Amino acid sequence: MTSTKRRWRAARLLGPVALVLATLVPAAALPAAAGQASPPAPIIPNFWDPARRIERPPAGSIPGIRFATVDDFPPFSFIGPDGQPTGFNVDLARAICVELMIACTIQVRPYDGLADAVAAKRVDAALAGIAITPESRRMLAFSDVYLRSPARFVARRGAEPAAVSPAALAGRTVAVRAGTAHEAYLAALFPTVKRLALADDAAVRTALREQKADLLFGDGVQLSFWLQSEAAGACCGFVGGPYLEQRFFGEGFAIALPKDATALRTGIDAALDALYDRGTFAELYLRYFPVGFF
Incomplete structure (x- = not known):
């Protein structure tokens, strides 16, 4: 069954976690922002x-x-x-x-x-x-x-929205990987956000860190590993959610x-x-x- 891999394994989206695993550092090694409460x-x-x-x-x-x-x-x-x-x-x-x-x-x-x-x-x-x-x-x-594997929003520390809802995020720019279930979910359930659809996960995360987006939206498992990596540098954290709608995320x-x-x-x-x-x-x-x- 040569097509099984593409049709059934939605979870293969987690593959990039392998790259993150190579750069993980203990949470204690990451500098905490001034006055930042423990997670x-x-x-x-x-x-x-x-x-x-x-x-x-x-x-x-x-x-x-x-x-x-x-x-x-x-x-x-x-x-x-x-x-x-x-x-x-x-x-x-x-x-x-x-x-x-x-x-x-x-x-x-x-x-x-x-x-x-x-x-x-x-x-x-x-x-x-x-x-x-x-x-x-x-x-x-x-x-x-x-x-x-829920979908999650991520925001920069110190720039978290007061609430996470379609009304609260209206007009905010949200980076998301183009062509994914996450982009489709935003379009359907958060129609008033400004979607910044980018080619890959690295571009999505860079957009958030460089303040080209107010939040990003993506796969919670992948994002959990990125958040504890040196690449993230304790920049960001989860906000809102989790989002588990089966018709989008299985x-x-x-x-x-x-x-x-x-x-x-x-x-x-x-x-x-x-x-x-x-x-x-x-x-x-x-x-x-x-x-x-x-």
Whole structure:
């Protein structure tokens, strides 16, 4: 399926995070602006219904899980210094296996063809940013959503708007990457802002830093890494949001499974719910996303 990569992997927009990871410095190393308050503690996203109780499948019904992931999707999955796969998705898969008390393997595969491998049961599950769409649902089942990538506004420190709403931002210049869902969202829901549509993320961020724009609007995950990088230099911070409208930004991250893997899906959903309740999900989120994007 040669076109799967382009059609389904909306999350590939996170690829530029790899460039940011190389320039990260500890937050404490960045100079704080005079009189600037400490940033608030990151919000841990929660996509689970606290009233729902999932009955786990009987012991032995899931003998093990063959997880598949990719090696070019940091910080979700990449190859670590020891040559082994690591990242948020990889550690989440391992935590699921510990929670279910089963043996698992994690293999790296090329993204192209990964959906076919899951559908044909050459692997049991994939954590690789396969987008949840009507087309992918015809081929695959999905676990509960465990993470979403919201859109966020960013403003220069000291120049934050008093409020963030279509009325409050009317007439303000907002830099955004041209041709993206973020530009479409601004056009639809913030029609009174002046959109400064630019060719790439670097140009968008430069426009904000050089005061050619009052704010920028883009992917929260990418922006969280930029905000903690040397390139940003503690210039800016999130304001407003998060914005999660599915028709623009998708349903989020879930584990792709074979269509008829009912017991496996139930077990994984039960494990995800338990990992959130135990605080394991929060620990992983803060490990890989120290500047939260919610």
